[in-house]
Amino acid sequence: MENPNCQQVINLLELYINGKLSPILANAIEFHLNICPKCRKKYFELKTEINNVKDKPKIHSNRVERQIEHYIQNLSAYIDNELDDKDNIKIRKLSIVNTQARQKLEDILYFRQMLQNSFDKTKNNLKKDYSEEIIHRILNSGRKRINSEYVSLVISTLFLIFWSIEILYLYN
Amino acid sequence: MTGQKFQYKKMKFEELILLAQNDDMKALEELIKQEQRNVFAAFSYLTQNKQDISDLTQEALLRIARNIKTLKNPKNFKGWANQIITHLYYDEIRKISRKPNTISIDSETEESNEFTIKNLLPDKRCKPQEKCISLEIEEIIKNEINNLPEPFKIVIVLRELQGMSYDEIANATKSSIGTVKSRISRARLKLQENLKNYI
Incomplete structure (x- = not known):
């Protein structure tokens, strides 16, 4: 099978993910995944599904596992520097002595970096400049306010003049 | 001038x-x-x-x-x-x-979710190289954050994107610091889980 089609690739995906294909076939699948976005999407979906089944949480019973659980709960606040001194020390200590914990710390730091890079990229994707439009709207609303204040001043002055004329007329 | x-x-x-x-x-x-x-x-x-x-x-x-x-x-x-x-x-x-739920006929979401050739190519404007992530990954991250349930979405954006402290986020979202802490942690775990194949 030199060039497998999409259907064949999808049928073989599970074996490919579990590493049960011959190297030649695995290479052919890999080549196809590199050029076919639809199959690659299917591949990621299936891989996530398989990983989820493999990684189902086990019952944490011993002390180290409880420590790891506490570690995971507080790791997020730790990298944000939002923990109190006592918990900070606990996290730091476990990061040094436990490889699993250290891996989790490295993973979350890498993940945070990935989000930061994504955010930076999005910021640079802004095509429109809003500044002139905003200033224009503010100046316009300011003018309208001044105009309406001016109109009400004129109306009240006119009213006052009429009222004075009427008073004068009555007295005369 | x-x-x-x-x-x-x-x-x-x-x-x-x-x-x-x-x-x-x-x-x-x-x-x-x-x-x-x-x-x-x-x-x-x-x-x-x-x-x-x-x-x-x-x-x-x-x-x-x-x-x-x-x-x-x-x-x-x-x-x-x-x-x-x-x-x-x-x-x-x-x-x-x-x-009511309506679907716009001009909606571009379907197109942007597709893995187009443009999305797969590395962005040449992006420097330095190590900070460069493809448009494809950026879109995936955006979708994953957008798909988070409401209280988690806003806290992760305020923390990761805007760099606000837990105290400031608690003020902005009218919740306690404990709630903010737990929401950020859960949002990160959920995102890490959903994005682990891209990490």
Whole structure:
């Protein structure tokens, strides 16, 4: 099978993910995944599904596992520097002595970096400049306010003049 | 004129705020220029519709510009601006929940979700190289954050994108620091889980 089609690739995906294909076939699948976005999407979906089944949480019973659980709960606040001194020390200590914990710390730091890079990229994707439009709207609303204040001043002055004329007329 | 613009560009952000608070429109314009990317990025991760992102960005910037005089301490600008973003976002959720579900025929979401050749190519504008992530990954991250349930989405954007402290996020979202801490942690775990094949 030199060039497998999409259907064949999808049928073989599970074996490919579990590493049960011959190297030649695995290479052919890999080549196809590199050029076919639809199959690659299917591949990621299936891989996530398989990983989820493999990684189902086990019952944490011993002390180290409880420590790891506490570690995971507080790791997020730790990298944000939002923990109190006592918990900070606990996290730091476990990061040094436990490889699993250290891996989790490295993973979350890498993940945070990935989000930061994504955010930076999005910021640079802004095509429109809003500044002139905003200033224009503010100046316009300011003018309208001044105009309406001016109109009400004129109306009240006119009213006052009429009222004075009427008073004068009555007295005369 | 060019010289004047150049000077405003070189000013510190806090100086721009002080000038803008004293009716210097050029300073206010420069302040908006510098802040608009932040606001746009925040709404890009909070809502998916391009028109909504643009409308919300514009409205938030307008509120920032109109109310700049009410900001007491220029050092608190970030927290203050993010409160405006958060309030607008909550208003938008309330509006959406009242609206019946409609599908726009001009919707571009399907196209943007597709793995197009353009999305797969590395972005040449992006430097330095190590910070470069493809448009494909950026889109995937955006979708994953957008798909988070409401209380988790806003806290992760305020923390990771805007760099706000837990205390500031608690103020903006009207919740306790404990709740903020737990929501950020759960949002990160969920995102890490969903994105683990790309890490």
